[in-house]
Amino acid sequence: MRIQVNARNQGFEFDARAREPVLYAGLRAGIELPYECATGTCGTCKAKLISGRLHDGWREAPGRKHVKPEQREFLMCQCAAEGEAMLEVSKFVYAMEPGACTPDACPGIVRAPRRLAHDVMAFGVELEQPCDFDAGQFVLLAPAALPGYRAYSMCNFERGGRQLDFVAKRKPGGGFSEWLFGADREGERLDTFGPLGKATFDPALAKNLLCIAGGSGIAGMMSILSRAARERYFDRYRGWVFFGVRMLRDAFFLGELSAFRAQGLEITVALSDEDVPASARSEWPQLGFARGLVHEVARRTMAGKYHDMRAYVAGPPPAVDAAIRMLLLEARLTTDNIRYDKFS
Numbered sequence: 001m002r003i004q005v006n007a008r009n010q011g012f013e014f015d016a017r018a019r020e021p022v023l024y025a026g027l028r029a030g031i032e033l034p035y036e037c038a039t040g041t042c043g044t045c046k047a048k049l050i051s052g053r054l055h056d057g058w059r060e061a062p063g064r065k066h067v068k069p070e071q072r073e074f075l076m077c078q079c080a081a082e083g084e085a086m087l088e089v090s091k092f093v094y095a096m097e098p099g100a101c102t103p104d105a106c107p108g109i110v111r112a113p114r115r116l117a118h119d120v121m122a123f124g125v126e127l128e129q130p131c132d133f134d135a136g137q138f139v140l141l142a143p144a145a146l147p148g149y150r151a152y153s154m155c156n157f158e159r160g161g162r163q164l165d166f167v168a169k170r171k172p173g174g175g176f177s178e179w180l181f182g183a184d185r186e187g188e189r190l191d192t193f194g195p196l197g198k199a200t201f202d203p204a205l206a207k208n209l210l211c212i213a214g215g216s217g218i219a220g221m222m223s224i225l226s227r228a229a230r231e232r233y234f235d236r237y238r239g240w241v242f243f244g245v246r247m248l249r250d251a252f253f254l255g256e257l258s259a260f261r262a263q264g265l266e267i268t269v270a271l272s273d274e275d276v277p278a279s280a281r282s283e284w285p286q287l288g289f290a291r292g293l294v295h296e297v298a299r300r301t302m303a304g305k306y307h308d309m310r311a312y313v314a315g316p317p318p319a320v321d322a323a324i325r326m327l328l329l330e331a332r333l334t335t336d337n338i339r340y341d342k343f344s
């Protein structure tokens, strides 16, 4: 199916597969159509249908509250063209930069699912085809048993790799969560689409790094920190990590984070719902611990240290919103230097 997109600055044409959401077809063709979650919740991928017909894959998508169907607006991440179609996007759209990791669909197999904490599971996905992905990106996962895709950030990064590593926090009653936590999924097949996301890190950035993660938001930070550590980035630039959880029992990756301390990173675990247990500091001497919401702990620690800084933020939407507000209003970082993924 031929799709034409008229953006504010220029027009693009590309082909879509049958039942393929317009967003995925455009991204696959190397066109940076606007999106954030890519899974129907944020509304960023809003477009207007000029001609043609669409199939809406998820009419109850929360992101639909941002569109006006009577004006033929729709979500590009949920709607597929049923023939030739022309649409309008009210934003500037550009082709992807040369060397960018272009997303595509690829089947995969679940590998080594294991508990990291009472409500957090680590698992791998072995892809059928090798794939390039940057530090800080995410992919969409779709087991056959569930409708639609779910977004998960990689904890690793690769060029030409076939193994994706994830951590998933259990969402009570959530389709994917119950699927993953409810039985041993080793060897099960699922579909993937990716890589996606702009909260990426490349060592050529040449700035100090600030990572603020709520809960499983630490996943993408692990990939950024691994990439930076491999290049000995923190010999030249400073790095701070703030990892927010409710209680110490909710925390994971503390061993891995302790290992980054040797590279000069300063890492603080923020506990929002309990005082720091005496055992925390003796068990994890490389890490700092503080009581408070993660953005407040970051604010207290970082005052006056925002020089030449890029910040990465990920986790539940309220935690991300609070951290972004703090980074804009207090740290006075520019929007280009605040990269985030809202786990909506």
Ligand SMILES: Cc1cc2nc3c(=O)[nH]c(=O)nc-3n(C[C@H](O)[C@H](O)[C@H](O)COP(=O)(O)OP(=O)(O)OC[C@H]3O[C@@H](n4cnc5c(N)ncnc54)[C@H](O)[C@@H]3O)c2cc1C
Binding pocket: 036, 037, 038, 039, 040, 041, 057, 058, 138, 147, 148, 149, 150, 151, 152, 153, 154, 166, 167, 168, 169, 170, 171, 173, 174, 175, 176, 177, 178, 197, 216, 217, 219, 220, 341, 342, 343, 344
């Ligand atoms: C960019 C990004 C990165 C993320 N990274 C992580 C991570 O690394 N670790 C982590 O724990 N969480 C991450 N999340 C959050 C994670 O995606 C959600 O917790 C997960 O979607 C919950 O899925 P569920 O099936 O358990 O819940 P559900 O409530 O069943 O489903 C949640 C999501 O699934 C999709 N969905 C549900 N039903 C349908 C349908 N009928 N048709 C189409 N789509 C449907 C929608 O996107 C919906 O928001 C990330 C989210 C985003 C946006």
Ligand code: FES
Binding pocket: 034, 035, 036, 037, 038, 039, 040, 041, 042, 043, 044, 045, 046, 063, 075, 076, 077, 078
């Ligand atoms: S990108 Fe489509 S709703 Fe978020």
